Amino acid sequence: ETRLAEYEKSLVNTKELKELRKVRNFHQAMTRGLYLGLVTAAAQYVLGGRVLRDRLPAKPxxxxxxxxxxxxxxxxxxxxxxxxxxxxxxxxxxxxxxxxxxxxxxxxxxxxxxxxxxxxxxxxxxxxxxxxxxxxxxxxxxxxxxxxxxxxxxxxxxxxxxxxxxxxxxxxxxxxxxxxxxxxxxxxxxxxxx
Known part of the structure; x- marks a missing residue:
């Protein structure tokens, strides 16, 4: 578990994590259907990955x-x-x-x-x-x-x-x-x- 914590710490300020944060709710946005999902996903991307909350709930x-x-x-x-x-x-x-x-x-x-x-x-x-x-x-x-x-x-x-x-x-x-x-x-x- 400490190795995972170290890995997470090393990612915190990287360019890759910043990119991933912008699209972290893509799956959740697409559950609303294609068109509304695309609009929501675009808004999340522009707003840095958030719309109403930081992390939206998701079902498998x-x-x-x-x-x-x-x-x-x-x-x-x-x-x-x-x-x-x-x-x-x-x-x-x-x-x-x-x-x-x-x-x-x-x-x-x-x-x-x-x-x-x-x-x-x-x-x-x-x-x-x-x-x-x-x-x-x-x-x-x-x-x-x-x-x-x-x-x-x-x-x-x-x-x-x-x-x-x-x-x-x-x-x-x-x-x-x-x-x-x-x-x-x-x-x-x-x-x-x-």
Whole structure:
């Protein structure tokens, strides 16, 4: 704890901390919607990071996720209601193509850096209430729901090698059931082809 206190003390009068203070309430401002959020964030930046108070309260990002029933009014929304995206291959790409363009490389023999604490939660409450949002919010198709041919059961497949290390799954999972840990070997995206 003393090392952290020393680190904080060394940051107090730096240019970096002054810059960070101006944008410290950005996340909180954006909870009001895009347009009001941008106006609030701009005002905070101009005023040095404060508007009404120094530090605004914030809820974790996963707390803003609506259940399927809250969002669509039904347990089984149609594909049209769920607005499944179409990709043109020129300006918009599917997730797998985006992973390719990111230049992501991983050591194949390294330990898993994504841990699902309780798969039963994924197949139970998470599937019922949210229809497994990890399949949709992951920008790299790391999480994939497949159906086992022999049993007909849904299986959550984790494609570790697709991971971009963005930590979206750690932040957005409504049950905090996914744990992201730094991978070994310095693997990940290179972003040279983008």
């Amino acid at each position: 990002d996963h707390a803003h996720l609506k259940s399927v029933v809250e969002k669509y009014g039904t347990v089984a929304p149609s594909a049209e209601a769920a607005r499944e995206l179409k990709y043109d291959g020129q300006f918009t790409f599917d997730k797998e193509t985006d992973v390719y363009y990111s230049g992501t490389v991983h050591e194949e023999a390294q330990p898993a850096h994504l841990r699902i604490k309780d798969f039963a939660l994924c197949y139970g409450e998470c599937a019922e209430r949210y229809h497994n949002p990890c399949v949709r919010f992951c920008p790299a198709s790391v999480y994939e729901l497949t159906t086992e041919e022999s049993t007909g059961q849904r299986v959550l497949k984790v494609n570790f090698s697709n991971c971009l290390h963005c930590k979206t799954c750690d932040i957005k999972d409504p049950f905090e059931n996914i744990q992201w840990v730094p991978p070994e070997g310095g693997g990940g995206p290179k972003y040279t082809v983008m």
